[in-house]
Structure formats: C-alpha cells, structure tokens
Amino acid sequence: MHQTVHESIAYVSGLASATADGQAQLFVILPFTSLAAVVDVAHRAGIWVGAQNMHWAEGGAFTGEVSAPMLRDIGIDLVLVGHAERRALFGENDTIIRQKVEAALAHGLRVVLCVGETAEERRFGAGDESIVRQLKLDLGGVTDLANVIIAYEPVWAIGENGSAAEPAVIAAAAEAIRSVTGGLPILYGGSVSAETAAPYAAIAEIDGLFVGRAACTPQGFENVLRAAYPAP
Numbered sequence: 001m002h003q004t005v006h007e008s009i010a011y012v013s014g015l016a017s018a019t020a021d022g023q024a025q026l027f028v029i030l031p032f033t034s035l036a037a038v039v040d041v042a043h044r045a046g047i048w049v050g051a052q053n054m055h056w057a058e059g060g061a062f063t064g065e066v067s068a069p070m071l072r073d074i075g076i077d078l079v080l081v082g083h084a085e086r087r088a089l090f091g092e093n094d095t096i097i098r099q100k101v102e103a104a105l106a107h108g109l110r111v112v113l114c115v116g117e118t119a120e121e122r123r124f125g126a127g128d129e130s131i132v133r134q135l136k137l138d139l140g141g142v143t144d145l146a147n148v149i150i151a152y153e154p155v156w157a158i159g160e161n162g163s164a165a166e167p168a169v170i171a172a173a174a175e176a177i178r179s180v181t182g183g184l185p186i187l188y189g190g191s192v193s194a195e196t197a198a199p200y201a202a203i204a205e206i207d208g209l210f211v212g213r214a215a216c217t218p219q220g221f222e223n224v225l226r227a228a229y230p231a232p
Contacts, residue, residue: 001031002216008034009041014218016045023229024208029080029112032066039075048077050112053086056099068107078110082138084155094137101142110147112187112210113138115177119156122169127154128176135180149185150177151210157190158212164191167203174205194223201228 003011008030019026027048030038035051042049055065071079081104082097097113104111115134117127131152139145152173157165174186188200189210200209209228215221 003031003034005034005037008038011218012038012042012045012047015221016041016047018218018222019045019047019225023231024225026225027078027112029078035071035076036074043075048110049075050078050080050110051076052080052083054079054081054100054104056096056103058103068103068109071109072107076109078112078149079104080112080114080151082114082134084114084116084153084158088155094134097138098140098142101138101148105142105144105147108147110149112149112151114151114153114189116153116155116158116190117173122154122156128173131173132176132180135177139181145181145184148181149187150181151187151189152177152206153189153210160213162191164196167199170200171203171205174203178205192224194220194227197224197228198230 012028015028025048027050028042029050029052032051035049039049051066051071054071055062055067058067058069081100082092086092101111101113115131115138117130121127121130139148152170154165157163170188177186185207186205187208187210188203188206189212192200192209192211193214197209209224211221211224214224
C-alpha cells in the first residue's frame with residue numbers, strides 16, 4: 001500500500017528510462033489506483049504491469065473487489081496471488097488462492113503465485129513440506145500452467161525485519177518447488193537488495209528475482225538489476 005497515482009507515474013517513467021536495455025523481463029506490481037495511469041508508459045518500455053490482488057468472480061456483490069475482466073480491460077499483464085500478507089492478514093486460504101489462479105488464467109492474465117514457509121516450519125524441518133503442500137493445493141486441478149510464475153518468498157525473510165536466506169536454503173526450496181511444478185519459472189523474493197542480488201541471481205535453480213523495498217525507487221531497482229545481471 002504505497003504510491004499515489006502521480007508517484008507511480010514518476011516511478012515507472014524513471015524506471016523505463018533507467019532500465020531500457022532489455023537485460024531481463026521487468027515487471028511492476030502497483031496499487032489498483034495507479035494501474036491504468038502507468039500501463040502505456042510501462043508497455044512502451046517493455047515492462048509488464050501487475051495487480052496486487054483480484055477476486056475470483058467475474059462480477060457480483062463483492063463490494064471493494066476487482067475482477068480479472070476489469071484488470072484485462074485496462075491492459076494489465078499479470079496478477080499477484082497468494083502473497084504471505086494476503087494469507088496472514090486477510091485470511092486467504094489455499095481454496096481461495098486456487099480460485100483466483102483459475103480465474104486469472106481463464107482471462108489471459110499471467111499469475112505470480114507466492115509460496116513460502118514460516119520461521120517455525122523451517123526451524124522444525126517442515127519448510128519444504130509446507131511449500132509443496134501450498135503448491136499442490138493452490139494449483140490442484142489447474143491443467144494449463146503455461147502462464148504461471150512461482151515466487152518463493154520465505155515468510156521469515158520478507159519485510160523490514162526479514163533475515164536474508166542462505167543460497168543453499170533457496171536452492172533446496174527451488175528443487176522442492178520443481179518436484180511439483182516441473183519447468184515453471186521460479187523467482188526468489190525475500191531481503192533482495194543490491195548487496196544480495198548477485199549471489200541470489202547466481203543460484204542455478206531459480207530464474208529471477210522478486211524485489212520489494214530495495215526497488216521502491218527507480219535508482220534502487222536499477223541498482224538491484226545491475227548487481228544481479230551486470231552488463232557484459
């Protein structure tokens with residue numbers, strides 16, 4: 001819950017000019033109020049625009065919610081589903097998340113599906129088991145996964161008080177994810193910064209990074225990008 005419309009326009013405009021060399025596929029996931037205002041400038045720079053949430057229904061008596069057709073109508077490329085904050089703060093369970101995945105894919109949206117274990121689950125050796133369980137329930141019965149991207153975000157590694165994960169932990173979790181999802185792209189998120197980006201990007205089992213606070217400014221985003229994927 002950051003950025004006014006004007007702040008988002010300035011952010012995406014700055015990002016487009018700073019990162020226009022095509023080293024990686026970039027995306028931004030912004031508040032609902034900003035989405036329509038930034039789509040054109042983002043798309044001109046080859047940047048995907050995502051929504052932070054959506055309802056699984058196409059319409060109806062769901063005051064305050066936004067549907068997949070509404071997002072598609074303004075040119076949105078992807079939607080974030082299953083983020084740890086949505087699970088913990090808003091009570092979204094795996095049934096709800098699966099319904100959102102199905103609805104988004106049915107309407108041509110890419111899905112960034114977040115999974116991750118808590119510190120307690122990791123401490124007692126159930127971290128990878130928890131991740132696999134989430135994936136099986138969140139994607140159960142979904143037959144076409146071509147537009148699904150997995151974002152692995154250990155709950156204990158995100159937020160202001162998060163702890164940076166060791167690359168070996170991330171690699172093992174990615175292997176567990178692939179045991180369920182096969183060749184789907186895996187992004188890693190959690191305490192990603194200009195300092196951690198290079199070792200994280202070098203992990204063979206992941207395909208990219210999912211950056212939070214470190215990318216809150218165009219310069220911060222560019223610093224992470226350059227650290228992760230230095231120019232040849």
